[in-house]
Amino acid sequence: MPDELKYAASVMCANLARLEDDLKALEAAGCDELHFDVMDGLFVPNFTLGVDFIKAAKGVCGLPCHAHLMIAKPENYIERFVDAGCDVVSVHVETCPHAHRTLDQVRAAGASPAIAINPATPLTKLDFLLDFVDRIMVMTVDPGYAGQRIIPGAFERVKILKENVDYRERRIDIEVDGNIDVHNAAVLANMGASIFVMGTSSIFKKNGSLGEAFTKFKAEVAAVRKTV
Numbered sequence: 001m002p003d004e005l006k007y008a009a010s011v012m013c014a015n016l017a018r019l020e021d022d023l024k025a026l027e028a029a030g031c032d033e034l035h036f037d038v039m040d041g042l043f044v045p046n047f048t049l050g051v052d053f054i055k056a057a058k059g060v061c062g063l064p065c066h067a068h069l070m071i072a073k074p075e076n077y078i079e080r081f082v083d084a085g086c087d088v089v090s091v092h093v094e095t096c097p098h099a100h101r102t103l104d105q106v107r108a109a110g111a112s113p114a115i116a117i118n119p120a121t122p123l124t125k126l127d128f129l130l131d132f133v134d135r136i137m138v139m140t141v142d143p144g145y146a147g148q149r150i151i152p153g154a155f156e157r158v159k160i161l162k163e164n165v166d167y168r169e170r171r172i173d174i175e176v177d178g179n180i181d182v183h184n185a186a187v188l189a190n191m192g193a194s195i196f197v198m199g200t201s202s203i204f205k206k207n208g209s210l211g212e213a214f215t216k217f218k219a220e221v222a223a224v225r226k227t228v
Helices: 016-029 051-058 078-083 099-109 154-167 182-191 210-224
Strands: 006-010 033-039 065-070 088-092 112-117 135-139 173-177 195-198
Touching (some): 006 173, 016 051, 033 051, 051 065, 051 078, 078 088, 078 099, 088 135, 099 112, 135 154, 154 173, 182 210
Parallel strands (some): 006 195, 033 065, 065 088, 088 112, 112 135, 135 173
């Protein structure tokens, strides 16, 4: 069970009309990372954040940034996202026919490489990529939209993946994204996840302080972990 958990705020779920205030509140509350879901309408059925948006966020906030590239041909855009200020770039195993080359491209550009995997993709697709990544992002919903229910098999997938990473004696963070409420986060943490993407199920509510919501969520996950 990982002892040190990290929390990433999904900027896609933020109130874009008050983005600067929200980002500063998250930074002050101790959020670990900003998570930017980049969608192109091809690999996933939605369009979201891009390079210029990340540059704007970096201008008002000092938190590390993770670009989650849910796009076709991610190799064409990696340097642009790193130049925009991204510390981590994740690409989907489903979009990378030459995944080793693409992950090497991320590291050569100066960012930490990560591989993401969809719920229906066999974990065996990752077997020969573990030596090339610093983290693996397990999608616990089909990517594209916020507000979905977690796919039950996600819990077992994280457990199996953690066992495989430990067997290979690799230091790789397992990140989870999709319907990460308090209960799901606690169970996934006990299964081996160490980074949690917070969206509408956790901190981005219609009312209340975002900083307070983050502090409360983090404390509740720590408490519930002891009971599940």
